[in-house]
Amino acid sequence: MRRFTRRSRRRRLIATGAAATLLALVGGVALVTLSPLMALDTIEVAGAERLDAEVVAAALDDHLGTPLALLDEEAIRADLAVFPLIRSYSTEVIPPHTLVVRIVERAPVAAIERGAAVDLVDAAGVVVSSAPQRPEGIPLIAAESADPTSLAFRSVAAVLTALPAELRSRVDVIRASTRDDVVFSMTGVGHRVVWGSAERSDFKARVLAAALAATNQSSPREYDVSAPESLVVRRL
Known part of the structure; x- marks a missing residue:
């Protein structure tokens, strides 16, 4: 009985000491952290x-x-x-x-003309900055597609976001009346690109880049990548 009592008392002392140490540690951490x-x-x-x-x-x-x-x-x-x-x-x-x-x-992906000023907007339509004229290399969203709440704007913005920077800087004016009929013109000789919807835009961008590299760039052409597996190129 005496041996059992000593062991029980020793276990209680150890448990009490451990609890006191833990409380002191937690209290110290809390004191330092919140002080x-x-x-x-x-x-x-x-x-x-x-x-x-x-x-x-x-x-x-x-x-x-x-x-x-x-x-x-x-x-x-x-x-x-x-x-x-x-x-x-x-x-x-x-x-x-x-x-x-x-x-x-936010980074501007396009410009929207509003009266005498030009607003530079990001893909969500938030105005990043305004300028008296459109900076070089920034695409212009046509007026009919310029409402950030419209499906046409969202589709146009998705296309611009998917385009590599080098291609995007060559877009002149981009427009759409629905989510599925994005079209844009390009700077330079005046190519026209029929894009269609914003779906598979990464693939369409690769097809367009390859088509531009493979065709004579001295005269304007229409590049239809709306069905990217069946690219159509026409002279304008």
Whole structure:
């Protein structure tokens, strides 16, 4: 009985000591993590080109002094929502005091004429910037396809996004009246390209590039890649 009692008392002491150690460890971690020793005092913004990184960082100033473990992601998202040029972002906490915000800006894929100005828009129709005239190498979306909420715009934007940069820079005016009848003209001698729908755009782009390389570029032609396995080339 005495041996059993000693063993039981020893096990209780070991268990009590382990629990006390664990509580002390958790308490210490919580104390350090939630204390000013681990509070935010530096905000770094990476990836800004059109946006001013200092202005973006200043929009997050209300989070300064907050323990890193208590940073509110929803509040950060709301603060960054005032910048329409931010397409997406990610955050990284670097103890003991730093938050790094890496942003991806919207990039223009086309231009839309609106009165005397030209709006440069991304694939979602968000205005990235405005200019008095269309920059070289930026396709113009015809007026009938310029409503970002329309299926025609979405199809046109999908085609432009799928085109390699070299081909996209050669698109002059692109238009569609439905989702399935995208057509565009090209700079230079004035080629016309019948694209059809935005489906299989990657394949169509490869077919078009090969057709352009294989045909005489001194006179205008129509390239019909709407059925890419059956390319049709006609003289205009």
